[in-house]
Amino acid sequence: MRIRRISRSIKNASLAAKVGSGIVLAIFVLVLVGPFFIPYGPYDTSSVIDSPPTLAHPFGTDYLGHDIMSQIAWGGDSSLLVGIASALGAALLGLLVGVVSGYYDRLQPLLDGGADIILTFPSLPLLILFGSMFPVTDLLITGILVFVLWPPISRSIRAQVMSVKSRPYIESAKVSGMTNREILTRLVIPEVGPIAIAYFVLTVAAAVVIVTVLQFLGVGNPDIVSWGSILYWSQQFAFYRGDWWWILAPGLIITLLALGFALIGFSVEEIMNPRLRT
Amino acid sequence: MCADLLKVTDLTIEYAPKNRPSKTAIEKLSFAVPSSGYTLGVVGESGSGKTTLGLGIMDLIEPPGRTVTGSVEFMGRNILSMSPAELRRYRWQEVSMVFQSAMNSLNPVKTVSNHIAEVITEHSDATKSEAKEKSIRLLSDVGINRQRVNDYAHEFSGGMRQRVVIAMALALSPKLLIADEPTSALDVVVQEQILGLIKEKVSEYGLSLLFITHEISILDGLVDNVAVMFAGEIVEMSTIDNVVFEPLHPYTEMLIDSLLTVGSNSGKLSKAMIPTEGLRSPIAAVGCKYSNRCKYAFDRCKNERPLLKEAEFGRWVACHKYNK
């Protein structure tokens, strides 16, 4: 029954969601399949330096002759992997905490306070700090991102749960003898599930951007090709060498990816909106 | 021959939400409010289209609702084809409305006197202080103390808020006041007070009144005439005494019957409990809409839709029983 509902909503999905999905899919293809088809490696230098976009090098080359398209195709997996993994972790944790703190009043101040503190603490400096103290691995970044990203999700889920909790059918479920756990799993979570998915998608967008910022600032090893590190180098050299494509291409790809996810996430949230209360 | 104050002709309004079948809220509805001072009660259960009628008269039907055909003429001019500026003048200066839940019709961030003053300054050349003075007068006229004039809506009780809304409706001395279930959300004692207030103001200002309700009993002493609505149509219309003591339409009969069984049997009207929707036969799609539930139904009823006709002098019914 729920499957039918999901497939119906996919068909009814707005144009925005479809466009967003298309963009995301295209970039996924570039990152996953691209490396097999692009004739240059990301670290291959060549004599064709500072080349604007041409047929041979659709995204141009940088000051050492690296093919930028290749760099983007190869450098994307860390961003995507970390982005999706951390968003998933954050969404699951946020869902858990949100549901529990929304439903069980006793735990609320504790969980909410914890979320508050994390929300107020400046996240980027924290990330940079950890990044510079410990060896930067994808796992570390994912872990910290999950830690930083779950509070906003839990907040919204909590608000949702609180409004669902007050509905009459929950009352009647309690009276008819359902255990709290049953109520939560069978009634509450299906109600807030879609919204959690929307937030998951939006968090992926945010996470990918944050990872890029970290790479851009030089945290971790800028010599390893990644979307942020391409910009790290381009910021230093592109301006005075006139290589505008060097700045444009990687940023555009990141923007498109984030935009794609944003379109999906926002249109799902729009559909869910009538039930949302801040 | 001067034009009727309000003349509704063949008004049809439907709601067509996306991905759902459309529903006709009012179908080919026609009636008239002939002159000032004419008071009409519109009775019907929820879903009968009475609220839509009220909104339609002010051209406040918003998507997914839309006015399909018909006209609403106020003193000869069709308001449905007015320009936005004319419409804005028509609204509140000629016709004003009191909604059901007063809390929800007041802006939470505006003071009570501000609401009224705003209406005055937006519709006339009055200065801010003149408007404020007038609003204070109007409010005290409905029983709201001068000291409370700068309070916000949420600081008043339900009954007080309804008084504010009434004062606001009278601010520009309109010719017609539409009241859409103004007392349904209030408790009985307050309800009496508000009804009394409305009655007082209607005669004081010489207004016409269009009072929409699902409780026919409260119309006692409030209006002279009653129109009964069923499934988006007016099925009976006449003076209140006629309708209550000698109902012509079978639906009206049922309504009055259920009234008298619940209340005392001394002829005094009391609150009616309308039977819930799910237990009754559906509204007929062909012929007379009431035919599925009507105990007098015969062949013609199932095939032909009866039109609202004057069966006797001053008594209008839409029923084939009187159509010979």
Next chain:
Amino acid sequence: MDFLKKRILTAVAVFFVAVNLDFILPRLAPGTAAEIFASGTKLPQHTVQLLNARFGLDQPVFVQYYLFMKNIFATWPPYFGVSYNFYPSTVTYLIGVRLPWTLLLIGTSFVLSFYLSYLLAALSALKRGSKFEFAALYTSIVFWAVPGFWIGLILIWVFAVYLGWLPVFGNVGFDAGSGLNFVLSVIYHAILPVVTLTLVVFGQLYFLLRGAAQEALKSDYVLAAKARGLRNQVIAFAYIMRNSFLPVISLLGYSMASLISVVIAVEFVFGYTGLGDLVVDAVITRDYPLIEGSFFFLTLIVIVGGLIGDVLMLRLDPRLRR
């Protein structure tokens, strides 16, 4: 008043935890500060000991904690020690010099983007279903998604490098002198960073504002306002928008936190010497006193921002007042 008291209490609690984290985190790092300070070169034990003593790192942790707290809260100005990198300047001095610039940036951008979002949301509410509304919505989504620092890079390219109209970096020209010249130079240098920041915040704000406006649009009091024959502009501003930015202001505190991250990246891109740029520097060079100090002030900004939001709420929403 209870509302405000509760909020202040929460803010103090959060701040307290943050300050403690401030103390704990840098000390979790592998390697002592002295070793970092020496950037990996092997120092003779004697020197290491001297350095440790100099920076108070040879004391037991509890003493360090006590001194840390005492220096921050019991002395004025709060003392965070001497920066490793900018030795011998004290941390407080460095922050004091840089803080106003960052505040200038944040303040201006916030105000501008608020006005922008407000205006666009009001116009969208007026012209419902129009292309304008569509454009405004999707533009804001785009700006939500774009990395702020990249907008900065693009703007630098177009306006500073290609067109040469605006400066490439810095917060003020070298030869700006003082007085009017100085002020003009500041403005001249601030334009691009402010524009960048404004666009980013707009992306976050607009969607929230619009959501609230949609809710307000469907409300009964808007219908009643139309029934009263009020003009569309009046309804848009006094009824819809006035009620829409209440929920948004309450979120001010939280948006400040994410904003700080963007400010940091933007300052870095523009070489704008404010607090954000300082933080990046400090962290990358493991300048612990500076890290502690700047984290402290960043958190303070976020909390104060949140409280400002709460006070505004109190003033604007009559339902909270009495």
